[in-house]
Amino acid sequence: MTTLTLAQASIMVDTALKTAREKNFAPLTVAVLDAGGHLVAFKREDKSGILRFDIAFGKAWGALGMGFGSRTLFERAEKAPMFFTSLAAASGGRVVTNPGGVLIRGADGDIIGAVGISGDTSDNDEICAVAGIAATGLSADPGGSKS
Known part of the structure; x- marks a missing residue:
């Protein structure tokens, strides 16, 4: 299994x-x-709000915890809000169900990590996460209808 390196994460x-x-x-x-x-x-641009780290981390953490990109979490939350209320409680509020949490897949297809971004619209956050992952030659899995 491939592991995520600091060099890749920095890129x-x-x-x-x-x-x-x-x-x-x-x-x-x-x-x-x-x-x-x-x-x-982790990096936070100047003028990015103080809650943005928690949101970015929650998008990535939720994607890892559930095994699919946060776009899928977003789509499923609309259909099953009670489950996602329970998921929020079970995770101590750490799961963020908006797009912008993108799984990183190694060459063998295994999940080796996730990128979470917050600051612009969820769609734009996701665009940037996918670009970052693609720059390393690894596969981005945003989930949902875009995957």
């Missing part, structure tokens, strides 16, 4: 932020977690 963060600046998105906060949910790399 993901820097590429995500570069993509955001090229597209003139709002200031972002980016968190990269390994398969065990441990923070590997």
